[in-house]
Amino acid sequence: xxxxxxxxRHKVTETGTPVTLRCHQTENHRYMYWxxxxxxxxxxxxxxxxxxxxxxxxxxxxxxxxxxSKTEDFLLTLESATSSQTSVYFCAISSSGGVSTDTQYFGPxxxxxxx
Amino acid sequence: xxxTTQPTSMDCAEGRAANLPCNHSTISGNEYVYWxxxxxxxxxxYIIHGLKNNETNEMASLIITEDRKSxxxxxxxxxxxxxxxxxCIVRARNFGNEKLTFxxxxxxxxxx
Numbered sequence: 001x002x003x004x005x006x007x008x009r010h011k012v013t014e015t016g017t018p019v020t021l022r023c024h025q026t027e028n029h030r031y032m033y034w035x036x037x038x039x040x041x042x043x044x045x046x047x048x049x050x051x052x053x054x055x056x057x058x059x060x061x062x063x064x065x066x067x068x069s070k071t072e073d074f075l076l077t078l079e080s081a082t083s084s085q086t087s088v089y090f091c092a093i094s095s096s097g098g099v100s101t102d103t104q105y106f107g108p109x110x111x112x113x114x115x
Numbered sequence: 116x117x118x119t120t121q122p123t124s125m126d127c128a129e130g131r132a133a134n135l136p137c138n139h140s141t142i143s144g145n146e147y148v149y150w151x152x153x154x155x156x157x158x159x160x161y162i163i164h165g166l167k168n169n170e171t172n173e174m175a176s177l178i179i180t181e182d183r184k185s186x187x188x189x190x191x192x193x194x195x196x197x198x199x200x201x202x203c204i205v206r207a208r209n210f211g212n213e214k215l216t217f218x219x220x221x222x223x224x225x226x227x
Contacts, residue, residue: 004158042202042217043159090158092215103149104215106158 003027004107006091012113019078021110023091025071032074033092033104034058034066036085043090049074081114088112119203124222133190135221137203140184146207148179149215150188152199159202159217162188198225 003026013019023032033048035058045058047066055066063085067075078085091107120138127133139148149164163170163177165186170177176189190197202220 040219042219043215044217045215092158103161103164105161109156109158 004091004093004105006089006107006110008110009108010111012115013081014115015082016080019081019112019114021076021089021091021112023074023076023107025074025093027093027095027105028071029093029095030071031094031104032068033094034064034074034076035090035092036060036087037090037109038087046076046089081112083114086112086114119205119218121201121203121218121221123219124224126224126226127190127193128226129195130192133193133197133223133225135188135190135201135203135223136185137188138185139203139205142183142205143207146205148177148183148186149204149206150175150177151202151204151215151217152197153202153220154196154199162201193223193225195225195227197223199223 005024007022031050034046035043036046037043044060046060046064047055047058049055049068052068052071055068063078065077089110089112092104094104118141147164147166150162151159152162153159163172163175165177165179167179167183177186179186200220200222202217204215
């Protein structure tokens with residue numbers, strides 16, 4: 001399994017509070033991604049990073065920000081959590097190093113509940 | 116990225132081959148077919164991918180039709196641990212924007 005950890009694994013918070021989720025990789029992969037998964041929607045991309053300090057928005061980026069100050073860590077921040085952000089959040093990494101190795105590997109997920 | 120169509124659910128007897136179909140009739144020449152699966156509450160797991168040739172690895176085989184409009188994922192000897200949601204994804208290799216678009220997938224249940 002790819003060396004990807006997410007923390008925390010579970011979190012319950014209240015509406016209006018800031019929340020930061022962490023994704024940590026030991027693979028030295030260039031690309032990192034944050035997805036959310038909700039019933040009936042599959043996985044949807046929030047933000048992704050193509051290098052240190054290089055990030056871009058995905059399809060559901062409103063209400064989220066990200067930061068990547070070093071290769072191994074990609075942080076997802078909810079500045080002011082809302083109940084609609086209750087979801088399971090997955091981090092993924094990819095090396096994009098070539099045709100046969102260009103796959104995304106996913107972390108174990110973080111279950112976030114906003115009350 | 117091209118859209119994919121998969122059956123909502125399938126059953127397969129333990130020990131038998133599980134054949135999961137996927138239609139991608141609008142696939143373009145530079146788009147690959149990827150398969151992932153997600154076992155309950157876990158992160159999606161990469162299985163296999165291909166462009167136009169059939170592919171095989173330790174987990175599965177991928178058969179892509181000659182016109183590339185459909186494909187089949189084959190799990191040769193299904194076990195109970197193969198019960199999961201299987202996602203067929205088509206995407207181009209567009210460096211710099213490599214998002215995966217997951218649909219709703221096929222829920223495969225392996226029957227003892």
